[in-house]
Amino acid sequence: MSVSLTLNGAAVRLDADPATPLLYVLRNDLKLNGAKFGCGLGQCGACTVMVDGQPVFSCLLPIAALQGRRVTTVEGLGTRAGAGSGPVQAAFEAEQAAQCGYCIAGMIMRTQALLERNNRPSEAEVRSALSPNLCRCGTHMRILRAVRRAALAMGGGVRDPAESVGAPATPPGGPP
Amino acid sequence: MGWGATGLVALVGLALFAYPRSGPPGAEAAGAKDAAARGAILFAGACASCHEAGAGMMLEGRPALSAGTALHEPSPDHAIRLILRGIPERPDRPGHYMPPFADDFSDAQVSDLLAYIHGRFGGGPAWPAVLAPAVAKARKASGK
Numbered sequence: 001m002s003v004s005l006t007l008n009g010a011a012v013r014l015d016a017d018p019a020t021p022l023l024y025v026l027r028n029d030l031k032l033n034g035a036k037f038g039c040g041l042g043q044c045g046a047c048t049v050m051v052d053g054q055p056v057f058s059c060l061l062p063i064a065a066l067q068g069r070r071v072t073t074v075e076g077l078g079t080r081a082g083a084g085s086g087p088v089q090a091a092f093e094a095e096q097a098a099q100c101g102y103c104i105a106g107m108i109m110r111t112q113a114l115l116e117r118n119n120r121p122s123e124a125e126v127r128s129a130l131s132p133n134l135c136r137c138g139t140h141m142r143i144l145r146a147v148r149r150a151a152l153a154m155g156g157g158v159r160d161p162a163e164s165v166g167a168p169a170t171p172p173g174g175p176p
Numbered sequence: 177m178g179w180g181a182t183g184l185v186a187l188v189g190l191a192l193f194a195y196p197r198s199g200p201p202g203a204e205a206a207g208a209k210d211a212a213a214r215g216a217i218l219f220a221g222a223c224a225s226c227h228e229a230g231a232g233m234m235l236e237g238r239p240a241l242s243a244g245t246a247l248h249e250p251s252p253d254h255a256i257r258l259i260l261r262g263i264p265e266r267p268d269r270p271g272h273y274m275p276p277f278a279d280d281f282s283d284a285q286v287s288d289l290l291a292y293i294h295g296r297f298g299g300g301p302a303w304p305a306v307l308a309p310a311v312a313k314a315r316k317a318s319g320k
Contacts, residue, residue, distance in 0.1 A: 018221075019217045019218075019220035021221050021222075042274075042275030043273065051280070054279035057275055057280075060221070060222045060280070061221065061222065061280050062217060062220065062221020063221070064214070064218060065218060065221075065280060132275070
């Protein structure tokens with residue numbers, strides 16, 4: 001069975017077992033390795049991609065469900081080989097939001113989906129939107145800074161930011 | 177099965193839902209069988225990693241879908257809501273979690289999935305063969 005869909009703006013046809021979760025097709029067949037396998041159970045968010053503008057767990061999304069739909073992966077937001085980073089990716093880079101980096105593609109995709117829908121979210125809406133995605137390194141504060149920076153870059157801004165964008169990461173006089 | 181054929185089956189299914197007595201004899205049963213077959217594919221890709229026998233969650237002793245009430249009720253409403261919204265995590269206490277599938281599946285796909293899981297794990301009165309309108313209604317009610 002083949003499934004035709006739009007992937008990062010290009011028409012593609014997937015020939016695979018229709019029950020195969022999208023994540024495996026992306027990584028194993030299409031060599032799009034941005035989305036990560038974390039738990040395979042929809043509990044960690046490392047595999048998050050956008051489908052028709054909404055963030056979904058690609059590890060639990062059989063390709064049979066994707067006929068005619070629009071899929072965006074982190075590669076679709078920008079690559080070094082292409083036009084460079086998109087605004088959300090650039091904000092994560094500027095805030096050095098990655099420690100090990102395993103969760104970051106998923107965090108970026110969930111941020112992208114949120115800010116495309118609403119580029120002036122409240123701090124609570126940001127935290128709620130990102131809550132399905134886990135970061136085991138504990139870089140949540142830097143990830144939140146990146147989201148605030150990305151919201152500004154996308155013409156909006158977090159309405160009630162817990163910190164202003166550009167605030168020093170470590171308070172002056174704090175531990176080295 | 178090609179997706180053109182799938183669309184045709186979906187149209188036939190909708191026609192049967194709207195005019196249950198107008199189809200040729202046996203067509204409704206055949207439509208339900210096709211829906212369950214499509215639902216089996218969705219189950220294998222989306223649900224089996226937790227709910228299939230031998231999945232980690234099953235080995236930890238969590239009850240099988242056949243032990244849940246949602247698939248034994250006269251109405252599919254609770255099952256529809258569970259698939260669309262999942263079981264959210266509770267920040268204030270430990271609890272069980274299921275991811276939501278509202279953005280993964282169309283109304284027709286949720287209907288196919290229900291046809292399969294109700295047939296395999298459920299009991300009680302038969303549910304309507306085509307549940308897409310009920311799924312659309314639940315989606316609207318929950319804002320998803």
